[in-house]
Amino acid sequence: MKRVVIIGAGASGMLAAKVASDRGYKVIVLEKQKRCGQKLLITGKGRCNITNNCEIEELIENVPTNGKFLYSAFYTFTNDQVIDMFNDLGVETKTERGKRVFPVSDKAVDVVRALEKQMRSNKNVEVLLNSKVDKIEAQDGKIKKVILSDKREIECDSVIVATGGVSYPRTGSSGDGYKFARNLGHTIIKPKASLIGLEVMEDYVTDLAKLSLRNVSINVYNSKNKKIYDDFGEMEFTKYGLDGPIIKSASCRMGDLSKENYKIVLDLKPALDEDKLDKRVQKDFQKYANKNFENSLNDLLPKQLIPTIVKLSKIDAYIKVNQISKEERKNLVHLIKNITFTVKNYRPIEEAIITSGGVKTSEINSSTMESKLVSGLYFAGEVIDVDAYTGGFNLQIAFSTAYLAAINC
Ligand SMILES: Cc1cc2nc3c(=O)[nH]c(=O)nc-3n(C[C@H](O)[C@H](O)[C@H](O)COP(=O)(O)OP(=O)(O)OC[C@H]3O[C@@H](n4cnc5c(N)ncnc54)[C@H](O)[C@@H]3O)c2cc1C
Structure with missing residues (x-):
């Protein structure tokens, strides 16, 4: 059975795990925090602005950095599909001013629980908490294994890096994904604060x-x-x-x-x-x-x-x-x-809602989210050099890129 490692159980990692496991793969999710979705819990002032109920072209217009890179991702897993997914998971949604979509309950925790439950619903998914990845190793241009900070090694066929940016590091996103990508030859566009x-x-x-x-x-x-x-x-x-x-x-x-x-x-x-x-x-x-x-x-x-x-x-x-x-x-x-x-x-980048910068988009295949440098290496979410305005666009990026990576990994 093909083994996929997903690094990070945030918005993108949890969705990617579900989608990849539904394809019949063994999925191992490695999350360094003791809980999944720590950043999601504080989104939208605790209400979580899940997505934006606009046309796809408008989604792209709201991504000032490398918006066009997201065409395939946004069209493959749309904002309508995100809304349908949450409704199917029992999280009813409502649309507010500026087409911002929130859970009717106004509780981000409902979004986190739904994504986690969905992820764990497939028995092929194994979630390892308190598991910090230290390194990704490749051999002959192909993914080989990931090494954890406690020296455990996990052999795998594909890795999806869903480690987020560098803002709000106490939620777990502290830029580790940039280090992994750089070690494997990727260019990192210097992270800077956005929405600050x-x-x-x-x-x-x-x-x-x-x-x-x-x-x-x-x-x-x-x-x-x-x-x-x-x-x-x-x-x-x-x-x-x-x-x-x-x-x-x-x-x-x-x-x-x-x-x-x-x-x-x-x-x-x-x-x-x-x-x-x-x-x-x-x-x-x-x-x-x-x-x-x-x-x-x-x-x-x-x-x-x-x-x-x-x-x-x-x-x-x-x-x-x-x-x-x-x-x-x-x-x-x-x-x-x-x-x-x-x-x-x-204000300091740690306080930013979004990190602008990250893995250079021209080194990622926009139709698959696979690295153009290392076969079997995929990126999803904020670790990529894309960032959007407020309004639910950043979570839509996380969900769409995760979906695309997961159906191609
Ligand atoms: C205060 C705040 C409010 C926000 N509100 C909204 C909003 O309402 N709507 C919106 O669209 N966007 C919002 N955002 C932005 C949104 O939260 C992010 O864009 C989104 O969470 C990115 O998802 P991600 O999966 O890429 O990263 P994250 O959700 O940050 O997840 C990354 C995960 O990777 C884990 N990880 C990192 N390194 C390692 C490692 N070495 N080993 C193992 N695990 C690791 C982290 O612990 C974390 O769980 C908000 C952000 C903030 C800070």
């Missing part, structure tokens, strides 16, 4: 830490003052800068920060243009005419934000509202729609 929080120059963000904002918009400008991205939705302040969905999405449109400067302009009231917002502020100023300025913004802005806006507006916090000039009011309105942050740094 941003550190900014403006120190006052520390006062705003933990403040979440909804229904705000951002515009991102490069050094040439060219708008490179805009978005609308949720974000939050941290003690070092900005984070949350729209900031993470912006981060993966930004390049090398040592070569390019970026500014993020935050609009706290995108639904109102400056004229409408001005009318709204005038109404509040009439209501609070005899109050101090610092006490006049409670109806308009979150409490935690008010002292910062007051400071940035350069209007005296203790001036009576009825003494604020028209020009000061207009400047305040402009400020509320244009709070500008200068990006200093990305």
Whole structure:
């Protein structure tokens, strides 16, 4: 019986195990953690955005790095098939804003349990936990065996490397797959953080830490003052800068920060243009005419934000509202729609949702996920140099590439 070793029991490894075992192969899954799917458990803030319910072409458009490499994978195991698979496994799904698909239960743990149960349902699958792979050996350009860190050796015909990237290393993904691939002659495109929080120059963000904002918009400008991205939705302040969905999405449109400067302009009231917002502020100023300025913004802005806006507006916090000039009011309105942050740094890669970089795609056959350098060596998931925006696209990559590797291994 053909023996397939799968390294990693994350999203891609668990699916690959099921598919390969259904082909009648003996499958040995090696997972270094004591449980399967540790990263999956924290996906989508514990809700797991399984995939995106869009057209296949849109899936590809949402993969800025090497999206075209995924044509075969996405068309062979589609987002519809992912949804059907979970429904068949008893995980009912729902589609939310932006066609994001979640389990109805809103529990990532249900996704992990379903994938693990499915994987273990075939008796040809053996799952070895606490089993860290140290090396993959090939002979005459063909896979021979894997060697574990406790020196156990497992002979096999094929290996699927499903070890993930380097972000959130406590979940088990710490870049081991890059080492295996490099030792076997593959090129590794330097890993870098993607979908990550941003550190900014403006120190006052520390006062705003933990403040979440909804229904705000951002515009991102490069050094040439060219708008490179805009978005609308949720974000939050941290003690070092900005984070949350729209900031993470912006981060993966930004390049090398040592070569390019970026500014993020935050609009706290995108639904109102400056004229409408001005009318709204005038109404509040009439209501609070005899109050101090610092006490006049409670109806308009979150409490935690008010002292910062007051400071940035350069209007005296203790001036009576009825003494604020028209020009000061207009400047305040402009400020509320244009709070500008200068990006200093990305947060460390360990905090990234996604690792950009990994095994070079031109060295992998995109129709099979097999290495072009070593026969019997396959790659699946985040270890490959592909990465997508938020919206369930990254898990779809994991599932589609795993499926393709498993039907070809
Ligand atoms: C906080 C967070 C939230 C996210 N939310 C979403 C979301 O909602 N939707 C979405 O599409 N994507 C999301 N992602 C991204 C998504 O989780 C990953 O793209 C996906 O898990 C990658 O799957 P994978 O199988 O390639 O790797 P992983 O799921 O990381 O699995 C790799 C496995 O390999 C094991 N392993 C590594 N090295 C070895 C070794 N030497 N020996 C044995 N085992 C090893 C690891 O322990 C791990 O279990 C999120 C990521 C993070 C960090």
